[in-house]
Amino acid sequence: MLKRYLLAPGPTPVPPDVLLRMAAPMIHHRAPDFTPIFEAAKNGLKKLFQTGNDVIILTSSGTGAMVASVNNFFNQGDHVLVINGGKFGERWTKICSSYGLSVKEISVEWGRAVDPDAVKKALAEDKDIKGVFVQAVETSTGVYHDIEKLGRIIKEHSSALFIVDAISALVAHDLKTDAWDVDLMVGGSQKGLMLPPGLAFLSVSEKAWEMNGKSKLPRFYFNLKKEREGLHKNSTNFTPAVSLIIGLEEALRMLEQEGLQNVFARHAKLAHATRHGMKAAGLTLYPQENPSNSVTAVNAPDGVDGQAIYKTLREKYGVTAAGGQDKLKGKVFRIAHLGYAGVFDVITAIAAVEMTLKTLGHPIKLGSGVAAAEEILAEAK
Amino acid sequence: MLKRYLLAPGPTPVPPDVLLRMAAPMIHHRAPDFTPIFEAAKNGLKKLFQTGNDVIILTSSGTGAMVASVNNFFNQGDHVLVINGGKFGERWTKICSSYGLSVKEISVEWGRAVDPDAVKKALAEDKDIKGVFVQAVETSTGVYHDIEKLGRIIKEHSSALFIVDAISALVAHDLKTDAWDVDLMVGGSQKGLMLPPGLAFLSVSEKAWEMNGKSKLPRFYFNLKKEREGLHKNSTNFTPAVSLIIGLEEALRMLEQEGLQNVFARHAKLAHATRHGMKAAGLTLYPQENPSNSVTAVNAPDGVDGQAIYKTLREKYGVTAAGGQDKLKGKVFRIAHLGYAGVFDVITAIAAVEMTLKTLGHPIKLGSGVAAAEEILAEAK
Numbered sequence: 001m002l003k004r005y006l007l008a009p010g011p012t013p014v015p016p017d018v019l020l021r022m023a024a025p026m027i028h029h030r031a032p033d034f035t036p037i038f039e040a041a042k043n044g045l046k047k048l049f050q051t052g053n054d055v056i057i058l059t060s061s062g063t064g065a066m067v068a069s070v071n072n073f074f075n076q077g078d079h080v081l082v083i084n085g086g087k088f089g090e091r092w093t094k095i096c097s098s099y100g101l102s103v104k105e106i107s108v109e110w111g112r113a114v115d116p117d118a119v120k121k122a123l124a125e126d127k128d129i130k131g132v133f134v135q136a137v138e139t140s141t142g143v144y145h146d147i148e149k150l151g152r153i154i155k156e157h158s159s160a161l162f163i164v165d166a167i168s169a170l171v172a173h174d175l176k177t178d179a180w181d182v183d184l185m186v187g188g189s190q191k192g193l194m195l196p197p198g199l200a201f202l203s204v205s206e207k208a209w210e211m212n213g214k215s216k217l218p219r220f221y222f223n224l225k226k227e228r229e230g231l232h233k234n235s236t237n238f239t240p241a242v243s244l245i246i247g248l249e250e251a252l253r254m255l256e257q258e259g260l261q262n263v264f265a266r267h268a269k270l271a272h273a274t275r276h277g278m279k280a281a282g283l284t285l286y287p288q289e290n291p292s293n294s295v296t297a298v299n300a301p302d303g304v305d306g307q308a309i310y311k312t313l314r315e316k317y318g319v320t321a322a323g324g325q326d327k328l329k330g331k332v333f334r335i336a337h338l339g340y341a342g343v344f345d346v347i348t349a350i351a352a353v354e355m356t357l358k359t360l361g362h363p364i365k366l367g368s369g370v371a372a373a374e375e376i377l378a379e380a381k
Numbered sequence: 382m383l384k385r386y387l388l389a390p391g392p393t394p395v396p397p398d399v400l401l402r403m404a405a406p407m408i409h410h411r412a413p414d415f416t417p418i419f420e421a422a423k424n425g426l427k428k429l430f431q432t433g434n435d436v437i438i439l440t441s442s443g444t445g446a447m448v449a450s451v452n453n454f455f456n457q458g459d460h461v462l463v464i465n466g467g468k469f470g471e472r473w474t475k476i477c478s479s480y481g482l483s484v485k486e487i488s489v490e491w492g493r494a495v496d497p498d499a500v501k502k503a504l505a506e507d508k509d510i511k512g513v514f515v516q517a518v519e520t521s522t523g524v525y526h527d528i529e530k531l532g533r534i535i536k537e538h539s540s541a542l543f544i545v546d547a548i549s550a551l552v553a554h555d556l557k558t559d560a561w562d563v564d565l566m567v568g569g570s571q572k573g574l575m576l577p578p579g580l581a582f583l584s585v586s587e588k589a590w591e592m593n594g595k596s597k598l599p600r601f602y603f604n605l606k607k608e609r610e611g612l613h614k615n616s617t618n619f620t621p622a623v624s625l626i627i628g629l630e631e632a633l634r635m636l637e638q639e640g641l642q643n644v645f646a647r648h649a650k651l652a653h654a655t656r657h658g659m660k661a662a663g664l665t666l667y668p669q670e671n672p673s674n675s676v677t678a679v680n681a682p683d684g685v686d687g688q689a690i691y692k693t694l695r696e697k698y699g700v701t702a703a704g705g706q707d708k709l710k711g712k713v714f715r716i717a718h719l720g721y722a723g724v725f726d727v728i729t730a731i732a733a734v735e736m737t738l739k740t741l742g743h744p745i746k747l748g749s750g751v752a753a754a755e756e757i758l759a760e761a762k
Contacts, residue, residue, distance in 0.1 A: 019404040239442045241625075
């Protein structure tokens with residue numbers, strides 16, 4: 001028996017209570033027993049998103065809500081700015097291009113956070129920019145972009161919509177949608193929300209709804225105006241992923257019970273301990289700045305293949321982490337501390353990495369990283 | 382305790398074995414333990430769809446695959462023919478119109494099946510028709526359209542694609558995708574496949590793939606060409622609904638174990654017994670012809686509100702059926718015999734309807750419908 005641990009940046013582990021709720025007999029999405037569940041989930045999402053606006057619930061991968069952020073608010077030829085600092089930044093560009101938008105990219109070196117001044121400059125150079133797209137956490141590099149600062153700059157220098165992919169950031173970072181003037185905030189179920197994949201979320205500001213009225217791009221499945229009408233009646237346009245919404249209500253209840261500020265602090269602490277432990281084990285971190293609270297990208301040491309680390313973690317030790325994507329393949333491995341994660345997940349991760357390096361013949365002082373993490377994670381009396 | 386029964390035409394009950402499989406700890410969609418599950422599901426779908434072509438798996442409601450049937454194969458202004466015999470026929474028209482297609486509708490009286498000669502005539506009148514859209518089972522009326530006959534006519538008189546929404550028909554009807562020249566066959570998880578909602582399926586013929594190469598409509602989330610590339614590597618473009626795919630593998634295994642021909646025969650028998658029982662209880666059926674094996678629409682008797690029947694079934698007897706949609710609201714109620722359904726679900730449904738009519742003060746000979754159904758459902762020695 002190889003006991004298994006899921007420490008990848010999505011899907012993340014689902015708490016047993018949530019799994020059991022979702023394993024209850026199916027109920028009908030138009031029948032009265034579903035209404036209070038849907039309503040509680042809807043309201044819980046607003047608290048998590050820290051917004052007074054509607055948060056639309058879509059049955060799709062997170063990418064579905066990214067698409068909805070484009071084809072509900074813009075028109076062919078619209079100028080938009082994409083902050084591209086990794087694989088998911090690239091995705092914004094691809095989606096916008098698919099719908100005929102004119103994309104200007106700020107290319108951010110992988111592993112770095114965007115320089116807010118570069119955004120200011122780009123907005124000054126083109127007054128026609130109608131939307132600025134970014135990731136809160138770029139999953140491929142583990143970097144957090146400063147959403148608060150970006151929101152302030154965009155508000156000061158432009159009338160563009162501010163669109164944030166928070167799929168990997170939500171729950172792990174304190175994201176103040178309204179206070180930071182984020183117009184569209186995108187979330188997904190399979191990350192901090194501790195659910196299986198299959199639901200996407202999107203908060204929409206009043207300013208965005210005004211643009212929605214002028215957007216002529218074709219849409220039917222991701223028609224947010226219709227979804228909003230449904231939402232106000234505790235319903236969806238099309239048959240939703242009922243069992244995942246039942247799980248969502250339970251997961252949101254768990255987060256609320258812990259207290260959102262405690263949830264954010266827990267993630268910050270686990271991330272800090274992970275980074276500290278990895279460094280104490282002699283490794284270096286991939287991000288040059290702003291490492292996220294969701295996922296830590298670690299450089300494979302010289303002479304060790306990052307994919308071999310990923311494989312050894314999985315095959316010898318039962319730990320499913322993530323390798324590097326695209327140009328980082330073989331160069332890094334990534335460990336998540338996201339959602340249903342506690343101190344011993346961090347200990348497990350660091351111990352598994354130490355033992356994996358030993359297995360692969362890399363010189364390592366076993367226990368050194370774990371000791372450093374324990375220093376941070378041990379509670380006061 | 383009011384014991385509950387779900388007898389609506391989707392979501393339908395999920396077998397306990399499937400619920401339990403889906404309640405197992407989450408696994409990663411790019412890790413090797415998911416691959417054989419995905420591959421088995423993919424191959425099982427091909428058998429169920431009776432096709433040698435790929436069946437694409439999408440994370441969305443069934444409507445997502447309906448949209449994908451439009452925006453992956455056509456262009457703005459393309460002439461298409463929609464057979465509209467109910468609420469879901471209307472949906473085809475709405476989707477096609479959203480994407481700028483030029484829709485000609487064959488309006489079929491609700492409760493009737495399309496006259497194949499009307500299709501022949503429409504195809505003769507407009508040689509530019511590039512696609513013909515229909516439902517196999519129109520869920521709102523409970524009518525089955527003769528897909529075999531339609532396939533033959535379309536093949537003989539046109540080069541148009543034949544697109545069938547089989548969301549409610551799949552598993553309940555013997556649908557021969559390839560033998561009947563269906564180019565695009567659409568399915569959903571929450572009907573005959575006995576799963577929660579959240580997955581959609583779409584089989585695509587070679588002829589359709591050729592049209593795909595010429596289609597310029599914008600698409601990103603529902604990009605079938607990219608999904609096909611993924612499918613061939615037992616993968617999906619975006620994080621799929623992992624737990625639902627695990628359930629899908631289990632559900633397909635159950636259907637295969639029963640034998641697909643036995644599955645179809647079971648549905649035909651349950652549907653026959655339901656119709657027979659309702660008539661013996663003094664009720665009349667809504668369909669004028671071709672009643673489906675998936676769902677039976679029954680007229681509310683004179684002086685009885687169909688919504689009152691729906692509500693009484695639910696509130697007094699714990700049975701969730703369905704009311705009428707749109708113009709049938711208050712006029713009919715609908716009972717499904719779809720997916721995880723056996724003889725005593727039919728008995729329960731008929732007994733509940735009899736007792737509901739009694740509760741509502743409608744003259745009824747209690748047990749008359751049940752007796753008639755038993756005649757059909759009792760096995761030979």
